[in-house]
Each structure stands twice: as C-alpha cells, then as structure tokens.
Amino acid sequence: MLEINALAKNFGGLPALDGVSFSLAQGHITALIGPNGAGKTTLINTITGVLTPDRGEIIFDGQDLVGRKPHEIARRGISRTFQNLRLLPTHSVLDNVLCGLTVKATSSFAAAMLRLPGLRHRERLFRLQALEMLDRFGLAGKAAWPLAALSYGEKKKVEMARAFVAEPRLVLLDEPVAGLNPAETAGIAVLLQQLRRAGHTMLLVEHDMELVMRISDQVVVLDSGRCIARSTPDEIRTNPLVLEAYLGKTGRAA
C-alpha cells in the first residue's frame, strides 16, 4: 500500500533520514521502532507532507506523495496522531473528533448558502460518525465534556478517535501509549487489534516493546536515520544489529 524508497532528510546538514526504504502491507500493523532521535517522527512528517524530503519517494497507491500538500495527503486517506497531543483544549471532546472529518467536508461557502438542508443532514451524519468512534474508545459518555476535563490517557484516545473517524486508508500513530499506565496501555492494545481486524492499516511508532511485539505484523527498525532491520517481531527480538542499536545507545547515554 505504501512504499518508501531511499528517503532522505537533512536538518542543517545532519541526516535525520538517510536512505530509508521499506513497504507497508494493507491490513497490517507495521511497527516503526528505534532509539530516540532515530528519525521516526521525521518519517511520519515526510509521509504526511509536513516536511519535504531531500531525496526519495513515498509511493501511496502507485503515486508519489513527495511535494504534495498535507491537506491533499490527508484527503487521499492518510491520517495521524501526534507524539505530543495536538487537540483543542477548550472545545468539547466531540468537536475534537469532528475535526478529523474536515477532510470529508468539501462544501464551499456558496454551497453552504444554496444547499443548507443537505449540509445539515451531512452535519448530523458527521456527528453520528464521531459519536460512534468515541463509543469505540469508551468515551461516548464524555462527548460533551470540554477536552481539558479529560485525563491524559483519555486525551490520547480522543486523538486516536480523531485519526480513525474519517475511515482513513492508513493511520500513522506516533507513540500512542507514551505516558500511559499499564492498564491504559493494555486497553489501547485491545483497541488497536480490534481496529486492525476491522481492516485498518497502521504504522505504529512506539517505544513500548511489549506492545510492539504483541500486536505488530512487521517491525521496521531505524537507527540514526537508517533502516537497520525489517522483519517479524520474533526475528527482531534476537537481531544483533537491533540489540546493538538499543544497548549501544543506552551505553552511551549512561
């Protein structure tokens, strides 16, 4: 579904992505792991058009996404969550999820003036869709709450509900369980598995190895902007290059 070819991105002459290549299969959870600063978020930012890579291709459904604007990429069906939450704190939980449906709202001001009943119907449909997604995340009862009244774990779920609400073809999750307790993490694991069974394709950036090993079909490992391994979770666990990348980093940090 998605093919990354020789992707490179430099910041001030330092490579954040250095010739990364891998592909993502439809209906799978592909985990993207690697030590801090490996380039994982940079990769998500290039796929979503927030950053333009210096070289390489991002082929989605046979077309290169490089150079396309973020809203166009979102319209093609790629959504994401952020490593640091990006939500509207003073708006309701429901409004935050509705934001995920703006990719589907094509109406111009003129259309809004001319086809008001149709739009109202559409708005009702959107609200229903957002409520259904909130229900899936166990938050329908708090739809009218201001976002700020929710716990951190609940906010993470709202972001995920926003990412999944528009029936995207691919969801990029940047550390969905970071900062969550074990019970919340287990809840997210179950939800991600349910969403996978429902046919969703995901790229999961995560430091929680237990979660990665448990729910992903394929694991891609980045280290200093390079792809050092792509394999099944079982093979990754014992891959000497991967162990060296993690232990080496820990050793240097210590």
Ligand SMILES: Nc1ncnc2c1ncn2[C@@H]1O[C@H](COP(=O)(O)OP(=O)(O)OP(=O)(O)O)[C@@H](O)[C@H]1O
């Ligand atoms: N906007 C930017 N300007 C300059 N340097 C950047 C920028 N974004 C990322 N970098 C650098 O690129 C490298 C990769 O960063 P990135 O955020 O992609 O890592 P990461 O794998 O997501 O790390 P983490 O696990 O800590 O989230 C780092 O050295 C980082 O300092």
Ligand SMILES: [Mg+2]
């Ligand atoms: Mg990151």
